[in-house]
Amino acid sequence: MPHFDDHPAARDHLSVDTEPGSADPQTLRDVAVRVAVSAAAHASARRPQVFATVGHDVRPTAAGEEAVDTKSTPTDPVTVVDTETEVLIREALASLRPGDAILGEEGGGDSGPEGIRWVVDPIDGTVNFLYGIPAYAISVAAQVDGVSVAGAVVDVAGGSVYSAARGHGATLHEADGSVHTLRCTAVTEVSMSLLATGFGYAPERRKRQGELIAALLPRVRDIRRIGSAALDLCMVAAGRVDAHFEHGLSPWDWAAGSLIAEEAGAVVRLPSAESSSADGDVTVAAAPGVAVALDDVLSQVGALDPIPV
Ligand code: IPD
Ligand code: CA
Numbered sequence: 001m002p003h004f005d006d007h008p009a010a011r012d013h014l015s016v017d018t019e020p021g022s023a024d025p026q027t028l029r030d031v032a033v034r035v036a037v038s039a040a041a042h043a044s045a046r047r048p049q050v051f052a053t054v055g056h057d058v059r060p061t062a063a064g065e066e067a068v069d070t071k072s073t074p075t076d077p078v079t080v081v082d083t084e085t086e087v088l089i090r091e092a093l094a095s096l097r098p099g100d101a102i103l104g105e106e107g108g109g110d111s112g113p114e115g116i117r118w119v120v121d122p123i124d125g126t127v128n129f130l131y132g133i134p135a136y137a138i139s140v141a142a143q144v145d146g147v148s149v150a151g152a153v154v155d156v157a158g159g160s161v162y163s164a165a166r167g168h169g170a171t172l173h174e175a176d177g178s179v180h181t182l183r184c185t186a187v188t189e190v191s192m193s194l195l196a197t198g199f200g201y202a203p204e205r206r207k208r209q210g211e212l213i214a215a216l217l218p219r220v221r222d223i224r225r226i227g228s229a230a231l232d233l234c235m236v237a238a239g240r241v242d243a244h245f246e247h248g249l250s251p252w253d254w255a256a257g258s259l260i261a262e263e264a265g266a267v268v269r270l271p272s273a274e275s276s277s278a279d280g281d282v283t284v285a286a287a288p289g290v291a292v293a294l295d296d297v298l299s300q301v302g303a304l305d306p307i308p309v
Helices: 007-011 025-050 061-066 080-096 124-131 203-219 229-238 251-263 291-300
Strands: 051-054 058-060 068-070 077-079 101-104 118-124 139-145 147-155 162-163 170-172 180-181 194-197 221-225 243-247 267-269 283-288
Touching: 007 025, 007 118, 007 162, 025 051, 025 080, 025 139, 025 147, 025 162, 051 080, 061 243, 061 283, 077 080, 077 124, 080 118, 080 139, 080 251, 101 251, 118 124, 118 229, 118 251, 124 291, 139 221, 139 229, 139 251, 147 203, 147 229, 147 251, 162 251, 170 221, 170 251, 194 203, 194 229, 203 221, 203 243, 229 251, 229 291, 251 267, 251 283, 267 291, 283 291
Parallel strands: 101 118, 194 221, 194 243
Antiparallel strands: 051 058, 068 077, 118 139, 139 147, 147 162, 162 170, 170 180, 243 283, 267 283
């Protein structure tokens, strides 16, 4: 299990003054990293308590079954760990940044995007978290007037911390202390591009998403469905995929990861900060050498049109 209690990313982001009210992107990034790393410590420690592990076979315990509820559809889960982790994040932000607004996947938010607002996904990739597939993340972003200016995404199972501040680049801190500046791939052909995507929870949206994949698959190198949009966007930044697109993401899915991708050179197309998943707007993040051509291909197959539900 990765150790987050003394993670090098949190140590590196201790130095800057976290003056309440400051809108400085580097200050906001420090807060995002520290809050997301401490949330990852909780989620990482809680998973084996809620879900039993036998060898490599990870199944929910009886307690785990009770710890899982559903949201928009029977296939859209929320676990007790999602709820607990968001509470911790809200408490940490209230202490470090009193007065800032918060929008969270589980607890919602009651203000608009004006001013400084923290946008939080306590566990992105909840289905993976449930099944023990090691691709789930904590995502914490700071937006100013609806534009992401700082963000952190923690790959909980991998022990890695992705972060960015607008105008200051994007970084990956590994658990072993190594630090990498993130850059997108140098791909120049859509036909050679590895394209990450994801599917919503509503069956009618999935049907259309499947049709779009059928149209795109012959035109790209291959498709990946990792199961966490926040990690997909970080993988664009890290050059592990060339691009990501998905319809119907919520602001907490893209707020941190899209900035990390953008600061690594990606060209992004985002829903508005006021949008909700039901609007079905598309999110795209692409390596700069294929961004224009990919936009053309997505437009030709109808993938830039929203898929509302
Ligand atoms: C989901 C993941 C998934 C994406 C879905 C999201 P959740 O978030 O990001 O990759 O395809 O659209 O809802 O439910 O695990 O927080
Ligand atoms: Ca999510």
